[in-house]
Amino acid sequence: MPQNSAAVLRALRTPFVVEPAHVPTPASDEVVVRVRAVAVNPVDWVIQGTGSVTYRWLQTPVVLGSDVAGEVVAIGSAVTRFRVGQRVFGLATGTDRGRDPQHEGAFQDHTALLERLTAPTPDDLTDEQAVVLPLGASTAACALFQERHLGLRMPGHATVDGAGGTADGDRGVVVVWGGSTSVGMNAVQLASAAGYDVVTTASPRNAELVRSLGAEVVVDHHDPHAVDALVAAIAGRRVLGAVALGTTSAAACIQVLRRTGGTVLALASTPVSLDRLAGRRRLFPAMLPVFSRLGLTMAGLMLSARRAGIRTAFIWGSSLRDDAVGPMLWGEVLPRGLADGTLRAVPEPLVLGTGLAAVQGALDRQRAGVSAQKIVVTL
């Protein structure tokens, strides 16, 4: 009988404690994985620091984490794509409303994953390389392919209504603000693999890397003329929409779309960072000015988008669990793209330690800021 341990958040704004946990039993559509590597994401320290406001449905003690790679140790009765012993990577969605984070949280030795959000790990990828992908690729796929966002055709597929073609020869341009973020790198490579032209932003040190993922033009997001440069690069072509990553991205994307006739904006980030708030021992009263500013800034952005005829919606990176995008991404697009080289495991992992006790340091390092890297812990 395997043993399980988890990095448990016993109370918000306290460090993780490593303690024994139940080994999950797979539901019919799940696999249970012996986790060998996890990656951390901004959402993990956002929940740890502000969950009582931002993830109000979560009760402590709780197991966090979305990105998992390891090997299958048990399969549910309806699972057909995986067998015990197989190396896999996948997206754990336990922190979503209505899910069970103890059963399906990444930061433990054994966790459950839905078969439809899991893929085989290619032989040429280590677990720490594969684990960079789940939330980054899933969030990018939600932004690009879900009908409520850009609604583009997926790589190798037509759109839902079958209208994937660009008969006039104009492939259409996708704008990704934040192309060197984890989500952005995946958005660039997925949009490019689907046959669209991509214009994006990154720091100059990451421009070549983002270009190698398929971006046609990479503009420095710190340049005060970045919006002008993107508009010039689009050069009158049809803009299919923008994906906004980073606190300043929504305002910049609205300007780009307004000036180029684009009408769809997928938002991944709040326009006010929660990082300082997340590091505080007490949320009150510091949260009041932060959330007031957030509310006012959002209202201003929504108004300017509406005036420009731009449809905006917030991305929920695990919402592909409940639509056709999830099974297509995890069952077809990722396995095929990784095998034929049209997709890569990006960004590069930065392995910060081994063992569940290293998870807290990994979150702190993520919150301090990364550049085109994913913080990973091996287990």
Ligand SMILES: NC(=O)c1ccc[n+]([C@@H]2O[C@H](COP(=O)([O-])OP(=O)(O)OC[C@H]3O[C@@H](n4cnc5c(N)ncnc54)[C@H](OP(=O)(O)O)[C@@H]3O)[C@@H](O)[C@H]2O)c1
């Ligand atoms: N809604 C969702 O479901 C969802 C899911 C996942 C992530 N997110 C959000 O999406 C955002 C990206 O997450 P992530 O994990 O991909 O981030 P990340 O990898 O931690 O982002 C780090 C990157 O941010 C870039 N950056 C710095 N200044 C920027 C600017 N002014 N504009 C755009 N990018 C800038 C840096 O690029 P350079 O080093 O090249 O400057 C750096 O590589 C975060 O706000 C996160 O909370 C949302």
